[in-house]
Amino acid sequence: MPNALLVYPEHPPTYWGADYALEISGVKATHPPLGLLTVAAMFPSSYELRVVDMNVSALHDTEIEWADLVFTSTMITQHVSLRNVVERCNRAGVSVVAGGPHPTTFHEEITGVDHFVLDEVEESFAEFFRDLEVDAAKRMYRERRKPDVTRTPVPRFDLIDIQNYATMSVQFSRGCPFDCEFCDIIKLYGRVPRTKPPEQVVKEFESLYRLGWRGPVFLVDDNFIGNKRDALKLLPVLAKWQKARGYPFTLATEASANLALMDNMMDAMIEAGFDSVFVGIETPNPNALIKTKKRQNTDKTQKDFLYHAVRKIQRRGMQVQGGFILGLDGDDAGVFDAQIEFIQETGIPVAPIYLLTVLKGTDLYERMESEGRLLETPLGTNAMLLNFKTELEYSTLIEGYKRVIGTLYDPTLENYLSRCLTLFRHLKPVHHLRKPKSRAEVEIAFMSVRGRLSAKQLPAYSKFIGKVSKDYPRMLPDAIYLAAMGYHFEKITRQQIAIHDFLSFLRNELELFQKATSAHYSEGEIRSLSQTSLDRAQLHYQSVSGEFRYEVDGLDDALQSFRSVVNARTGAGDLAHSENAL
Numbered sequence: 001m002p003n004a005l006l007v008y009p010e011h012p013p014t015y016w017g018a019d020y021a022l023e024i025s026g027v028k029a030t031h032p033p034l035g036l037l038t039v040a041a042m043f044p045s046s047y048e049l050r051v052v053d054m055n056v057s058a059l060h061d062t063e064i065e066w067a068d069l070v071f072t073s074t075m076i077t078q079h080v081s082l083r084n085v086v087e088r089c090n091r092a093g094v095s096v097v098a099g100g101p102h103p104t105t106f107h108e109e110i111t112g113v114d115h116f117v118l119d120e121v122e123e124s125f126a127e128f129f130r131d132l133e134v135d136a137a138k139r140m141y142r143e144r145r146k147p148d149v150t151r152t153p154v155p156r157f158d159l160i161d162i163q164n165y166a167t168m169s170v171q172f173s174r175g176c177p178f179d180c181e182f183c184d185i186i187k188l189y190g191r192v193p194r195t196k197p198p199e200q201v202v203k204e205f206e207s208l209y210r211l212g213w214r215g216p217v218f219l220v221d222d223n224f225i226g227n228k229r230d231a232l233k234l235l236p237v238l239a240k241w242q243k244a245r246g247y248p249f250t251l252a253t254e255a256s257a258n259l260a261l262m263d264n265m266m267d268a269m270i271e272a273g274f275d276s277v278f279v280g281i282e283t284p285n286p287n288a289l290i291k292t293k294k295r296q297n298t299d300k301t302q303k304d305f306l307y308h309a310v311r312k313i314q315r316r317g318m319q320v321q322g323g324f325i326l327g328l329d330g331d332d333a334g335v336f337d338a339q340i341e342f343i344q345e346t347g348i349p350v351a352p353i354y355l356l357t358v359l360k361g362t363d364l365y366e367r368m369e370s371e372g373r374l375l376e377t378p379l380g381t382n383a384m385l386l387n388f389k390t391e392l393e394y395s396t397l398i399e400g401y402k403r404v405i406g407t408l409y410d411p412t413l414e415n416y417l418s419r420c421l422t423l424f425r426h427l428k429p430v431h432h433l434r435k436p437k438s439r440a441e442v443e444i445a446f447m448s449v450r451g452r453l454s455a456k457q458l459p460a461y462s463k464f465i466g467k468v469s470k471d472y473p474r475m476l477p478d479a480i481y482l483a484a485m486g487y488h489f490e491k492i493t494r495q496q497i498a499i500h501d502f503l504s505f506l507r508n509e510l511e512l513f514q515k516a517t518s519a520h521y522s523e524g525e526i527r528s529l530s531q532t533s534l535d536r537a538q539l540h541y542q543s544v545s546g547e548f549r550y551e552v553d554g555l556d557d558a559l560q561s562f563r564s565v566v567n568a569r570t571g572a573g574d575l576a577h578s579e580n581a582l
Contacts, residue, residue, distance in 0.1 A: 007085055015492055028056045035100055039099070078102065098117075104119055125141075146175075162213050175226060193221075201237075205249065260309035283325060293363070307345070316428060326401050405493045413483075461483055530570050
């Protein structure tokens with residue numbers, strides 16, 4: 001019986017990863033590797049399967065040695081971890097099969113992989129195994145069409161310990177009818193949403209329920225309402241299933257802002273157990289939205305459409321989580337204050353903001369390429385690296401971004417917790433979405449968060465919990481959870497800024513060193529300048545807190561590059577090559 005090891009490489013810390021909040025709750029990762037677990041259900045029955053999620057536990061050499069084949073699935077942010085996994089498998093002489101969104105787009109840049117099974121694999125995976133059995137497996141397999149998701153098997157949730165995760169994941173549909181210029185979803189999954197029938201989704205719910213899961217379930221669709229007709233068929237079935245079991249799952253999903261125009265859809269979602277929805281808001285700037293072809297977030301007949309859309313969803317009973325982008329064409333220097341004001345006024349606590357990344361394969365990539373604006377920049381590990389030339393001046397954009405995230409997730413958490421109160425003021429209480437917790441459970445959760453907060457954050461936290469206890473007592477468990485998320489967001493913000501500031505310091509220090517040593521100096525004077533510069537770099541490096549470090553943050557490589565350039569100056573005069581060293 002062949003052994004197949006399914007490996008999910010590690011994500012670097014991100015806003016969405018909730019890494020620091022997870023430390024408080026005691027779980028190890030936010031979501032399970034749904035794609036890999038779905039693929040696991042497609043294996044021939046003759047295979048012995050094991051899953052290693054490197055976000056939960058380390059990958060050991062003994063596990064690689066056990067395997068006849070290693071299968072991986074990755075997104076872009078996991079590319080460095082994937083490279084490490086592939087290198088370890090290569091050294092061990094174990095063949096690697098790679099798939100997922102990242103290899104589908106970037107397979108030409110990935111080395112060491114024996115076989116690529118790309119795109120959606122419902123139809124090509126069986127072909128791969130047939131070829132493998134007769135020792136004729138090809139290097140690459142592509143889907144000839146968008147597969148029928150009604151053929152997708154129930155994921156093998158039994159291969160993981162579900163208690164290691166904050167939430168479980170289920171997929172209802174693939175694809176999105178919209179055509180946002182920066183988005184690769186429509187390129188990967190198409191603009192005609194394909195859906196699973198209600199009974200198929202219920203089977204996946206039943207699988208989780210039988211395994212003992214009780215808690216959050218995220219429907220990972222990129223736009224749950226992309227196929228409105230089928231979504232409205234599914235929701236009553238989910239509501240019936242939930243009611244029969246006392247609502248064991250609290251549901252969340254992603255949807256476009258036009259959800260706010262569908263009262264019947266929102267009511268059906270509430271009845272089925274949805275308490276939150278992620279909306280890609282991007283920016284309150286309508287000019288930028290139109291330029292990036294996100295017209296569904298605008299309405300010529302209604303001023304402040306996005307503001308009213310958020311408020312309407314909240315008043316129906318669902319929290320809105322928002323995704324935001326800075327650096328869009330059409331942005332000007334006023335966008336930073338506009339982002340802050342919009343997020344604070346609407347009451348969106350969970351509001352991760354990212355600088356725009358131009359993804360390969362998107363319409364935006366093609367436009368930027370035709371305009372000569374693409375830059376050779378590695379993606380996926382540094383939140384403040386840009387891979388294109390922006391309309392806004394670079395320094396204005398970076399400093400503005402730092403100001404936005406530093407304000408929304410300020411060190412005291414006052415602004416963040418103020419947004420939580422705004423949410424509670426407008427969020428309609430729904431009885432079946434607010435399960436009571438014992439006083440002991442609430443006190444333990446309260447103290448767990450309190451024990452992590454800094455002295456600067458405790459006053460705002462205590463005041464916030466006191467206000468919620470008095471005015472919104474049913475929301476107290478939600479308030480404590482949101483406070484934990486605020487702790488995570490603030491810490492990720494400081495991490496991003498610390499890493500960016502160190503890399504900026506190295507670039508500036510190198511420039512100063514070059515200017516200083518371009519004059520006529522003796523060998524001894526150059527050595528003295530070199531040592532001073534190296535000492536300053538080392539002190540700055542040590543000032544980056546160890547809790548902010550992660551394997552692929554790039555700081556060690558940047559420092560080593562800096563040292564190499566500076567040390568080289570003591571033995572060579574020409575430093576023209578050093579501009580590309582950092």
